[in-house]
Amino acid sequence: MDVWSSLMDGFATALTPMNLLFAVIGVLLGTAVGVLPGLGPAMTVALLLPVTAALEPTSAFIMFAGIYYGGMFGGSTTSILLNTPGESSSVVTAIEGNKMAKAGRAAQALATAAIGSFIAGTIGTALLAVFAPIVVQFAVSLGAPSYFAIMVLALLAVTAVLGSSRLRGFASLALGLAIGLVGIDSVTGQRRLTFGQPLLVDGLDIVVVAVAIFAVGEALWVAAHLRRTPLHVIPVGRPWMGKKDWQRSWKPWLRGTAFGFPFGALPAGGAEIPTFLSYVTEKRLSKHPEEFGKGAIEGVAGPEAANNAAAAGTLTPMLALGLPTNATAAVMLAAFTSYGIQPGPQLFSSQGPLVWALIASLFIGNFLLLLINLPLAPVWAKLLQLPRPYLYAGILFFATLGAYSVNLQAFDLVILLVLGALGFMMRRFGLPVLPLILGVILGPRIEGQLRKTLQLSAGDPAGLFSEPIAIVVYIIVAIILAWPFIFKLIRRNGPAKKPLLPANSGAADYSD
């Protein structure tokens, strides 16, 4: 089946009334958590995992996709109207967006963010539909050694490239890998890290881990920092754009998309880097450079397009290789596993209808998001008046319910609390959450590939380098690891560079 007819089949599935309803629920929830700082799509999908266990996988994934895209849309509203990024990927949007809002151009800022997100999301999803099958064709030819190498690259790149401190990133990754080790060794049947506790033999349920780290950790963290000086939302009417705004926006939208998609698709992607690159590019190319720093529309249009295109890009390795590069994709991958679906290159052939319905629902979700965001942005901003104790009480309730319902074991609640405390400590000491989650989810799979490789080569470590692609990937890994030293050498010779973002820009690398 070619891409086009598969996609049309996907639309047929996604447009059934039930699935459309789940798409609507997804985008509404996604926008809400996107608007609220501290809550992200990853946490929401994790909280909903146990709730959706009774649903058809297709419906559940359509809802998750809506949440994922919705989070990207919603983050911009808070950035622009409050100067507090709702998501880490909309940090850059706040720089110009809030200035625009203060200058009375909030309506235009919201409009260019929403329309740019829609255009970038649509193009990005189209690229996903085209590229994912090609990547699959390539990936099917990969053997265990290459696969292992690519996963190592993804883990290291996410840990080393994103976030402020490599040491903290690797500490978090090590915690994640350790949590992933708990349970029975799949090859030899030995018990690992079970501490003689029979309930740990099956390993830690990924749902419990994700809910604990994202929801409980965040709730404890907010509870510890509850009181802060309240702000006012900048009042705004219905978002709209004049002819001049359109003229100034369309090029940044397309350039932002061009930055966002490839970076999202790379194993070390994430949405933060392309948004920043897009901002810098727009600043350089703008015909109105004097407006930058005072509210230039290009500085909103580009980054917002970039983060939505990156969201689509992230789904490419997730669907085609089973390789998540951000927290939401990681939790969605865990969702595949909990439905008994094996993620990886086989996904397109074994679960074709589901995957194409998911991709089709991304187009639909994008359109729905434009509909609910353009006229309703001021209404969404009202969510920020919600007293947070109520909000987090609700989240903790759902977290507990969810963790208990997975296995109906009280022991899971103990794990939930222990890992929740770990999540709190990680936030306290600035450890990023993403490497931990990736470690937990990818750890067992990476181990599986390693064991397979070593079994094939009869325990000879040279087997790891038996495929050319693996060697290329290891070279890239070496460059990433050595990069700080190379960078230092270059810096010693050249003038010191200014920091990329203002120190107090509110960038929180754990918020999604």
Place this chain on the structure above:
Amino acid sequence: MTIVVGYVPTPEGEAALTQAIAEAKKSNDTLLVINSSKGDALVDNRYAQEPDIQSIEERLAEHGIQHIIKQPVRGHDAAAEVLDAADENEANLIVIGLRRRSPVGKLIMGSVSQRILLEADCPVLAVKAD
């Protein structure tokens, strides 16, 4: 002596402030302006922002009134903050603004004004917005 006024950036709050200024001028008392928030939501429209506070400051200075403006964010509700301030400064008058509230609304949300009226140790002057 001190007059305590509970201020919020709404017509009721403005009415209370105007009345309090008149009272303070009459008796030559210090005016203590309280504008508080529990601080548990990210956005609170009843917490006055910097430009608002500045214009009040200017207005009070213009009238030549001795004044203190306080914006406590301690997790207490507005009634507790006003009552605390009145106790601490041994206020001889509290001025508050009243708004219309349906019985059901009062049941659900409670009433800051009612609590101040019932619990204050000094006279309370309640004004309505024009």
